[in-house]
Amino acid sequence: MLDFKLGEVLACPRVDEMPIPPTPSFNCQCEQCGARIWVAYSSPIEPLRLCLSCSAAQADRVKPH
Secondary structure: OOOOOHHHEEEEOEOOOOOOOOOOEEEEEOOOOOOEEEEEOOOOOOOEEEEHHHHHHHHHHHOOO
């Protein structure tokens, strides 16, 4: 499991869920599950790049109860 703060994640759509992104993008792998994801060219480089599913699951684990 990756260990990071909530603000350090860039949530990206999966290639199989969005065949053509609305902004100029490249694809790479989700750092959690390895799925191919779209990353906008204008996005920051520093955050971890996760697919939307892994990002949502991670956010649920980080939320205070």
